[in-house]
Amino acid sequence: MVDLKRQYEKIQEEVDAAVLDVIKSTKYINGPEVKAFQQDLESYLGVRHVIPCANGTDALQVAMMALDLKPGDEVITTSFTFVATVEVISLLGLTPVLVDVDPDTFNIDPDAFRKAITPKTKAVVPVHLFGQSAHMQPIMDIAESHGLYVIEDNAQAIGADYIFSDGTRKKTGTIGHIGCTSFFPAKNLGCYGDGGAIFTNDDDLAKKLRVMVNHGMDVRYYHDEVGVNSRLDSIQAAILRIKLRRLDQYAQDRRKAAAYYDNAFGDHPGLAIPYRADYSTHVFHQYTLKTSGIDRFALQEYLMTNEVPAMIYYPVPMHLQKAYHDPRYSKGDFPVTEALSDRVISLPMHTELDEEQLAYIADKVLSFFKNK
């Protein structure tokens, strides 16, 4: 699905030197590279504060801890997401309230969000799935009118722009009260291990988030809050600085691959290519097709036997997962999510796809339909 080796080879000299420098410096934890990366990312995103942490799941957890959400508080998010979004809500004893997504964008349906609000609702977590922003303007308006916090799960869309109706743009993750991201290797800005970050424009929240990721400690060995230990390694920060400088180019490379696929599948009656919302740029964390009239697992199997990896993100929505079973929900409650889970398939999408590979992948997908 990704080609991290070829991507590394193109920046190998720079990365190897930067990693060795950190090793020689012995400043492995909270070294100068971490601070420098934080500042680089703040200026790239145009956000006041970036708080690096250990992974994207921690970022979401710490965000909810810093907002003082209490057991029983309801947090609204979508059933069509990676588990981490719902996992942290449950882990903190909060109540996940799931809603359906928009059939075109796969992102939270603002109307469904509005209808799910109760007096217990404290926050909403829009997930910018597959590299495209959720519709943040209506989400922010609804949240504001009900006094709710907005925590953006930006693990899949770092670098994407949300475009407001007046034409102004903001980077995803910098629009709500808090944004969270992941630097897992396969993400658009991936390091060579685990990493994550939290963004905010609120000075007080930033201070609290920094204390929270550091054992609830502001002054050393004085703990004013129950926190966690969640740090980004200096080595990972050094690698991320190098890759951040290329992030826009990486997005361009992904868009080019997406355009190739669009061209190959755009007219096919059994395949719907990814929809582009006019309020967002797309950074193609995934290239996800909606299939119809076929057994999608058979297509996946056929591609696999032809050495084309293909993945189903996500085969089981959160409300139908064993761990998140909740008597409030049953099959049929979220028809769009359930239909997508039954129909989507994601093709290889990364920065190193060349025309020959794209042609081969497209040919295999199309020949599955011809032979069916």
Ligand SMILES: *Cc1c(COP(=O)(O)O)cnc(C)c1O
């Ligand atoms: C990857 C991902 C996360 C979690 O990030 P980790 O760094 O793996 O903990 C959270 N939400 C979404 C939508 C993701 O894709």
